[in-house]
Amino acid sequence: DQQVKQNSPSLSVQEGRISILNCDYTNSMFDYFLWYKKYPAEGPTFLISISSIKDKNEDGRFTVFLNKSAKHLSLHIVPSQPGDSAVYFCAASGLTFGEGTQLTVNP
Amino acid sequence: GAVVSQHPSWVICKSGTSVKIECRSLDFQATTMFWYRQFPKQSLMLMATSNEGSKATYEQGVEKDKFLINHASLTLSTLTVTSAHPEDSSFYICSAYSQRGRETQYFGPGTRLLVL
Numbered sequence: 088d089q090q091v092k093q094n095s096p097s098l099s100v101q102e103g104r105i106s107i108l109n110c111d112y113t114n115s116m117f118d119y120f121l122w123y124k125k126y127p128a129e130g131p132t133f134l135i136s137i138s139s140i141k142d143k144n145e146d147g148r149f150t151v152f153l154n155k156s157a158k159h160l161s162l163h164i165v166p167s168q169p170g171d172s173a174v175y176f177c178a179a180s181g182l183t184f185g186e187g188t189q190l191t192v193n194p
Numbered sequence: 195g196a197v198v199s200q201h202p203s204w205v206i207c208k209s210g211t212s213v214k215i216e217c218r219s220l221d222f223q224a225t226t227m228f229w230y231r232q233f234p235k236q237s238l239m240l241m242a243t244s245n246e247g248s249k250a251t252y253e254q255g256v257e258k259d260k261f262l263i264n265h266a267s268l269t270l271s272t273l274t275v276t277s278a279h280p281e282d283s284s285f286y287i288c289s290a291y292s293q294r295g296r297e298t299q300y301f302g303p304g305t306r307l308l309v310l
Contacts, residue, residue, distance in 0.1 A: 123301070130289075130301040130302050131287070131301045132301070133300065184240075
């Protein structure tokens, strides 16, 4: 039973545009969420987190939105840069990961 | 700089041998560390949660006698793959839970294990 789902395995965006990565979850007891970025053969890098008591958290080019009623969160990257190309994982309460979305930012 | 280190980063071993992987939190005390495994093109799979001074909690389907976890101090957890077989070849990642300022996890760089 996949409690955290990232339904888009891949996303391709032009440099300078906005990248929107989506994540859905099923367990309303999750109390915080995190987004990680992962390059091949490396450990994931923490990007940004959001507590379930908030609906938005912003850090530089990265903003995470949480819609608890829809059990949905999204990561916005703007403007997107080629160096953002990586696999992005969302995780609920740090322990349950989505399948990841491969983001490719084209120059 | 890196706050969690793993050693070794690469290991190649013969089938039947045991391999120990170390995970260290470098500048903070981690009461909880997590061990993950990643198969190619798949998400990270949580193997076990390791709390300092107590037995690790293993996820369903993970053999505790196969993957021995020790968390003897607040800065060190070890994963020992016992009697490794080729199917154990994978990328193993640890993370350390931190509550410094905000709740987050810091991940190690990972250890690539290849069992011949």
